[in-house]
Amino acid sequence: MEITDLTPAERRVWQAFAVGEGVDFRESPDDDPRAGGSWGPERTVRADVLRALLLNGPTRDGEIAGVKLTGARITGRLDLMYGTVEHPLRLRSCHFEETPNLYGAQLRALVLSDSVLPGLTAGTLRIELVLRITCCRITGPVRLAGAQITGAFFVNGAELGTPPAPDGQPAPDAPDAPDPEAAAEAVLQLNHAVIGTDVWAVGLVAHGQVRLNGATVGGQVNLDDAVLSAPGDVALHAENLSVGTDLRAKGLRVHGTLNLSGARIPRHVNFAYARLSHPGGSALRASSCVVGELWLREAAPIQGTVNLRRSQLDLLHVPPEVWPGQVKLDGLTYQRLAPHLPAEQRLPLLERDMGGYLPHSYEQLAAAYRTVGDEAAARTVQLAKLRRHRRTLPPYARIWGHLQDVTVGYGFRPMRAAGWLFVLLLTGALAFALHHPRPLKSDEAPDFNPAFYTLDLLLPIIGFGQESAFAPDGWYQWLSYLLVATGWVLVTTVAAGITRSLSRQ
Structure with missing residues (x-):
């Protein structure tokens, strides 16, 4: 592409690239990129121009080249499939008309904060530093399956997917609505991704499934105050998730199933103040997990079943009023319970097990009381176990x-x-x-x-x-x-x- 083919707006971006200078097309800091479809040529940059810059753009000795663009309307598809980009790419508060294709690409850093996109295709993406889609509005799926990010992944404050209309169906005339096939996909796909440090998703709003199956996160996953909505389906699919430290989810709101089966989280899984809701289905599925501490302190009563079968915990901090009417606890092991309560307040939970009479559940509860030296409570649990067993015996x-x-x-x-x-x-x-x-x-x-x-x-x-x-x-x-x-x-x-x-x- 020759420089003479560029529009005045594109010429500014081209000239700033070699020295890594920023180009800001916004008329005010409050410009809403959701209205970017109406922006004129003075704020429009073709995706082909950005591609040419990133792959073969001019550089200058002693300067760090890169694209640093704010408030632009990007037309056409930004196609970097299988490409290797040595320069950082920062596109803040931009409006994308088409879904960028970064499948198999290798980048130093990618920043799309505050932008509006119809989707993002970036499976097996390789990023040396960080990926930021902070506060983005992305109506279609964000495909990051198999991605490898050496640093952190920031998706805090973003809104993914399209909220349903009042009748429960996606609004066909909603602005930036994705195509019907894309609408059926998970809105965030991080399955089998490898994140070197943290996944920062504070305040994330997802209208559809978030998928983390088989992902590996070196640091923590932070879902504080996030809203994950997939009524009647799995809202967070994180089977076999491996986290280096904690899964924070204080104030999390989930409409649908939260699936952590097989997860490995050595420190805390913190659902304090959370609201988990899947009436008639499984609200929390965390079977076969290995977790340091599971917290549901000050959480709302769970609507739906809770499945903790065969999981191993050091500490289980769940007040009795948080547990739902049906649970699955077969094979659950834990060292301590919090808060420390009389056995009479813990025993009703064992009556709700969908597996019926499970001697192991009573033995485990008694062992937890003995661990803290409450032998009287342990005897109460053992007595309740024998009384429950008596119901299974013949009349004589x-x-x-x-x-x-x-x-x-x-x-x-x-x-x-x-x-x-x-x-x-x-x-x-x-x-x-x-x-x-x-x-x-x-x-x-x-x-x-x-x-x-x-x-x-x-x-x-x-x-x-x-x-x-x-x-x-x-x-x-x-x-x-x-x-x-x-x-x-x-x-x-x-x-x-x-x-x-x-x-x-």
């Missing part, structure tokens, strides 16, 4: 379970045994004091003692010589049978409780 086995529960709380309430023994001892002693049983051998029988005779009946493993020497009759005989039977129940249940206690230690 439930009767035995109810008897153990009432008498000594399955061995987790040993003081009940002392109370029952005292009541039975007092009853038997009074009854046999009023009516001595007849001696079997009057010349050999010891002096009758109603208290020790009752103890002989109650405690089958201890003998005081009274039971073998005297034989009650009438209803007193039936009372002796009752004392023997209840004594066996008390002794066996207490022994079971002691055995469980010793095995835990």
Whole structure:
């Protein structure tokens, strides 16, 4: 392309390129690039001119060449497919008429902040420094699958996709509306991308799916105050995501499924003050994850199911009121729970598990209480586990379970045994004091003692010589049978409780 072919606006850009100077076509700092379709030739630059500059533009010794353009209308397609660009490309507050094609390109830095685009095709893009689409308005898909960015990716404040019309369908006459095929794609595609430092997406608004499947982020992913909306679908698809430090999402609002299955996040996943909503579907799917700490502090009650199956956590910070009506917790392991609450406030969650009775869930909760030294709460959980298990047994086995529960709380309430023994001892002693049983051998029988005779009946493993020497009759005989039977129940249940206690230690 010859310099004589350029318009006055393009000539300014061409001349500024060699020394890396900025060209600002804005009439005021408040110019809205969404109105860029009406900008005249004085603010119009052809994409072919930018391509020629970036690939073969003039340079000057001692100067750092680059495109630094603000407030321009860019016509035609900026096609750098498979190209290698040695100069930084900064196009701020610009209006693109066509989707740039950067597929397979290699760039030093790409800045599109505050611009309006119908889409961005940049799969397998290589960037040495940073990629910024901060505060952009992009109606079509941003295709960055397989991209490699040595620095950070900034998408904070951007709005991606087209908001639906009131009837739930994309407005066909919306400004900058994408084509129907593009509208069906994820609005942000970072699957299998490699980001050297951070993904900065504070305040991002996405009308459609955000995809991070298999992505690797060296630093943190920050979704604070973001809005991800894909009602009835997966709003954030981040299976097997690998993050170097944290996933921050304070104040995040999600309409649809938030899928983190298989993610590896060594420090925090922070959903404090978040709102997760997918009524009738899965609101949070985080199965098979390995996470340091999962926080849902001060979050709104989750609408939809929560799936944490087979995940491993160090800390689970979720107030009871945040959990939804249905959960999936099979195989979930954690070291500690926060905030520390009585077991009675945590146990209802285990009743909501869609997998039914899961002994592991109760054992895990009990172990978490023991970790912080709350043995009383751990016993309460174990007792609740046995009561829940009792519902799965046949009727005859439930009767035995109810008897153990009432008498000594399955061995987790040993003081009940002392109370029952005292009541039975007092009853038997009074009854046999009023009516001595007849001696079997009057010349050999010891002096009758109603208290020790009752103890002989109650405690089958201890003998005081009274039971073998005297034989009650009438209803007193039936009372002796009752004392023997209840004594066996008390002794066996207490022994079971002691055995469980010793095995835990």
